[in-house]
Amino acid sequence: MxxxxxxxxxxxxxxxxxxxxxxxxxxxxxxxxLVDQMTLEEKVHMLHGSGKFTSAxxxxxxxxxxxxxxxxxxxxxxxxxxSWAPAGWDNDFATFFPAGGGLSSTWNLELAKRYGVAIGEExxxxxxxxxxxxxxxxxxxxxxGRNFEYFTEDPFLNKELAVPYVLGMQxxxxxACVKHYAINNQETLRGSIDVQADERTIREMYLPxxxxxxxxxxxxxxxxxxxxxxxxxxxxxxxxxxxxxxxEWGFKGFVMSDWGAVHSTVESxxxxxDIEMGTELDxxxxxxxxxxxxxxxxxxxxxxxxxxxxxxxxxxxxxEINALDTAKRKKGSINTPEHxxxxxxxxAESIILLKNANNILPLDASVVKSVAVIGDNxxxxxxxxxxxxxxxxxxxxxxxxxxxxxxxNIEINYAQGYKEKYLxxxxxxxxxxxxxxxxxxDLIKEAVAAAKKSDVAIVFGGSNRLVETEAEDRKGLKxxxxxxxxxxxVKAANPNTIVVMVAGAPYDxxxxxxxxxxxxxxxxxxxxxxxxxxxxxxxNVNPSGKLPVTFPAKLEDSPAHATESFPGxxxxxNYEEGILVGYRWFDTKNVEPxxxxxxxxxxxxxxxxxxxxxxxxxxxxxxxxxxxxGEVAGKEVVQVYFSKEQSTVxxxxxxxxxxxxxxxxxxxxxxxxxxxxxxxxxxxxVSTSDWKVxxxxxxxxxxxxxxxxxSEGSVTIN
Numbered sequence: 233m234x235x236x237x238x239x240x241x242x243x244x245x246x247x248x249x250x251x252x253x254x255x256x257x258x259x260x261x262x263x264x265x266l267v268d269q270m271t272l273e274e275k276v277h278m279l280h281g282s283g284k285f286t287s288a289x290x291x292x293x294x295x296x297x298x299x300x301x302x303x304x305x306x307x308x309x310x311x312x313x314x315s316w317a318p319a320g321w322d323n324d325f326a327t328f329f330p331a332g333g334g335l336s337s338t339w340n341l342e343l344a345k346r347y348g349v350a351i352g353e354e355x356x357x358x359x360x361x362x363x364x365x366x367x368x369x370x371x372x373x374x375x376x377g378r379n380f381e382y383f384t385e386d387p388f389l390n391k392e393l394a395v396p397y398v399l400g401m402q403x404x405x406x407x408a409c410v411k412h413y414a415i416n417n418q419e420t421l422r423g424s425i426d427v428q429a430d431e432r433t434i435r436e437m438y439l440p441x442x443x444x445x446x447x448x449x450x451x452x453x454x455x456x457x458x459x460x461x462x463x464x465x466x467x468x469x470x471x472x473x474x475x476x477x478x479x480e481w482g483f484k485g486f487v488m489s490d491w492g493a494v495h496s497t498v499e500s501x502x503x504x505x506d507i508e509m510g511t512e513l514d515x516x517x518x519x520x521x522x523x524x525x526x527x528x529x530x531x532x533x534x535x536x537x538x539x540x541x542x543x544x545x546x547x548x549x550x551x552e553i554n555a556l557d558t559a560k561r562k563k564g565s566i567n568t569p570e571h572x573x574x575x576x577x578x579x580a581e582s583i584i585l586l587k588n589a590n591n592i593l594p595l596d597a598s599v600v601k602s603v604a605v606i607g608d609n610x611x612x613x614x615x616x617x618x619x620x621x622x623x624x625x626x627x628x629x630x631x632x633x634x635x636x637x638x639x640x641n642i643e644i645n646y647a648q649g650y651k652e653k654y655l656x657x658x659x660x661x662x663x664x665x666x667x668x669x670x671x672x673x674d675l676i677k678e679a680v681a682a683a684k685k686s687d688v689a690i691v692f693g694g695s696n697r698l699v700e701t702e703a704e705d706r707k708g709l710k711x712x713x714x715x716x717x718x719x720x721x722v723k724a725a726n727p728n729t730i731v732v733m734v735a736g737a738p739y740d741x742x743x744x745x746x747x748x749x750x751x752x753x754x755x756x757x758x759x760x761x762x763x764x765x766x767x768x769x770x771x772n773v774n775p776s777g778k779l780p781v782t783f784p785a786k787l788e789d790s791p792a793h794a795t796e797s798f799p800g801x802x803x804x805x806n807y808e809e810g811i812l813v814g815y816r817w818f819d820t821k822n823v824e825p826x827x828x829x830x831x832x833x834x835x836x837x838x839x840x841x842x843x844x845x846x847x848x849x850x851x852x853x854x855x856x857x858x859x860x861x862g863e864v865a866g867k868e869v870v871q872v873y874f875s876k877e878q879s880t881v882x883x884x885x886x887x888x889x890x891x892x893x894x895x896x897x898x899x900x901x902x903x904x905x906x907x908x909x910x911x912x913x914x915x916x917x918v919s920t921s922d923w924k925v926x927x928x929x930x931x932x933x934x935x936x937x938x939x940x941x942x943s944e945g946s947v948t949i950n
Contacts, residue, residue, distance in 0.1 A: 263547045266293055267540050272529060275543045280508045280521035283313035287507055296555060298546065300409070300488075300509075302621035303365025304381055305331055305756070307354045307566070309616075309624035314514070318624075326354050327571040327759050328615040328625040332367060333736050334582040334755035336383035336393055336780035337832075339869045340893050343578050344393045348400025348408075350574040355406040356564025361555055362407045362453060362488070364621075368394050368441045369416050371737075371781055372813060373792045373799075375706040377419035377664070378620075380697070380736020380756055384780035385814030386829065387437050388888045388912070391444035398449035405553045405562040407452035409488055410445045414438055414472060415807075416457035419705045420799035423493075426460040429807035435916035436811050443481055452485040452549040456505060458493045464503070467494045473504025486545040497524040501534045506542040572627060572759055579757040579764035581867070584777035585833040586741075589749040592730060594771025594835055595688060602643040604682040605632050606722060607692035608650055608713070609734040614756045618663045620702035627759040631692050631732065634762030639770070645686050649679040649722070650713045652696065663697075664704030671714035676721050683726040690769065691719050693744075694735035697756060705799060709740040709787050716743050723747050732765060738783045742826055753777070774835045776867035776893070778937070782815045783827035791817035815938040816884035830871050830888075830937035836862030836898065840870075840942035843934055852908040852947055854932060860896035867895045870904055873938065874913060875931040881915055886933055889913065913949065925949060 267275070274290045282288040282297065289295040302308035307326040310319040329351055335344060348366075355363045367381040368390055376382070384390050398408045415427045415438045429438070445451040454477065456467040466472060467489045477483045491510025494500055497520040500508070508521035517523045528534040547556070554561035565571070585593070595603075610632045616622030629637075636644055653668035683689035693715040700706065720743075723729040730750035733741065734757075745751055752775070754765055767773040784790045792798035794817070795808035812820055815829035841857035860866055872890035876883050889912045894904055913930065914923040929948050935941035 300362040306623035330758040338581040345396035348397040352401035352404030357566035372417040374738040411455035412457035468499040470503040575758040576760040587751040604686035604689040610692040618697035618701035629762035634766035647679040647682040778832040819885040828939035836866040843945040859901040
């Protein structure tokens with residue numbers, strides 16, 4: 233009996249053990265273990281596109297596809313996997329966020345973080361893993377076709393904005409893809425131009441934003457640019473991708489190519505590229521990182537360990553964004569009131585008051601009974617135009633919409649005033665066309681009539697995203713579509729004429745500045761741009777934007793044009809101006825800009841007190857009183873520049889090293905304290921390949937722009 237009972241118990245245990253669920257397959261494998269179980273073919277196919285915005289996973293091991301989406305203006309509408317044609321979804325509407333110029337002119341790091349959070353949430357709501365943003369290339373020329381996407385001409389402001397943006401986005405379980413790495417500052421010949429720039433120039437001007445994004449922002453991915461640098465394409469540039477990005481900066485994520493920016497198999501594999509995206513080849517097997525890479529491994533040209541390292545880079549990012557453990561992953565949200573509020577807040581703080589003679593602004597809604605709203609940009613929408621990424625959105629408030637909705641008791645008299653016109657051409661496209669600068673007399677006549685019967689005339693001019701576009705640099709600073717002629721006619725008809733410029737990069741507005749009393753600068757400012765403009769015009773918002781770029785009086789004053797080194801070609805462009813980019817050139821060479829870097833007026837005024845300083849071994853602490861001397865609340869960007877006159881190396885006359893944005897009620901005064909790390913005063917010493925802080929005296933220049941210094945002091949570094 234005991235033998236029988238024992239046998240029964242043993243059988244029961246065996247059955248129980250064999251029927252119990254094997255949970256080992258549910259336990260997440262480590263990255264090394266995953267890679268060990270992959271075939272060569274599976275690994276290689278993770279390294280190239282399997283669709284316009286996807287690259288393959290390994291389904292049998294639970295590794296999903298990697299799904300990317302375009303930025304940086306918002307989440308691109310869904311397209312077909314193998315075609316650029318829209319997918320036809322009815323649930324892919326997204327928030328249109330202000331372009332880079334708008335965000336940067338806020339000089340507000342909290343807004344940069346909120347922007348990153350919101351756009352990251354929208355990417356996750358659409359099921360995306362990688363957002364191709366932020367776009368952070370330094371603005372070298374005012375003519376750059378993609379300047380509207382980029383932040384600034386200054387390396388310090390650039391990195392200060394990029395880091396909170398990246399941190400905010402990646403906290404939503406989506407990887408930032410910081411682009412375009414690197415020294416990619418023109419659209420002309422972008423696919424072939426060989427950039428030649430000295431080491432100090434790239435280290436001090438063009439690389440800091442990428443270094444900070446990696447070291448401080450922990451950016452998970454970087455996009456390699458189209459151009460060459462010192463002879464080698466950026467997708468196969470050992471110095472940039474391996475030596476600097478990975479070895480110096482400790483980058484742990486993956487490098488993804490720009491679309492169609494790969495030119496080799498072995499070189500790209502060996503010199504730092506991880507994922508090849510986008511070519512004109514429909515057969516994915518023909519891509520450089522597909523069957524040719526498998527063959528390169530089998531023939532011994534590329535070690536399989538190199539492939540393993542690339543796959544591990546991708547899996548590391550997927551692990552960090554919880555793509556391998558979806559139960560933990562954030563779901564996101566899209567096109568929400570909260571995100572529209574972020575878009576509004578950025579737009580409202582980005583608008584720059586360029587001129588306000590006779591206090592023509594703000595307008596008084598209790599006095600103004602009628603307004604002539606004139607100009608194509610009064611009703612034009614900018615979310616989805618031009619070459620490159622656009623946004624499919626349900627909400628884009630134009631200036632006309634904003635004024636009508638917010639001020640229903642004011643009569644609005646609309647006239648188009650000008651229309652976009654292009655010269656005959658055979659380009660067979662809708663963007664980057666040669667502009668027709670002739671005026672339309674009938675449209676001007678209608679605008680004059682509207683102005684005459686209105687208390688105030690507001691002309692909405694500027695540019696659009698067919699004129700400013702990826703793949704084409706502008707040809708000059710002249711405003712398109714004969715707007716100056718229109719504005720002069722409207723001003724003659726109504727002395728109370730205000731101009732609002734909507735554009736993404738500098739233009740020659742000298743004639744307009746001389747013609748009208750009130751001039752505002754907005755940007756391609758997103759879903760609620762019109763609401764923000766209306767609120768600034770009527771004083772519900774006090775403008776606090778500051779220019780993130782210099783407006784030259786004439787094109788040849790700008791450094792890349794003064795040195796005749798933009799756009800270069802046919803093969804090479806030399807960055808002849810070196811470290812003197814933007815205001816650094818203007819201030820050092822004593823060239824008067826039309827509008828200085830950091831410039832922007834307010835409906836109130838601010839007074840700066842004397843600056844005091846304290847030093848520790850690694851930080852300079854600066855303090856001063858800032859007082860709102862007017863009656864209305866406002867925000868002021870306190871800008872801190874340093875100057876070293878007795879230097880052993882070439883230096884700019886002044887360099888931005890800190891800033892803060894302070895909010896003050898009318899009559900209020902605050903003590904503002906700003907800390908400047910000593911390391912920010914360093915220059916790159918090419919003889920030692922390291923950063924060096926010179927001893928001696930430095931001037932501290934604190935002001936409202938690079939040319940409007942309100943308080944001075946000095947510090948001595950021993």
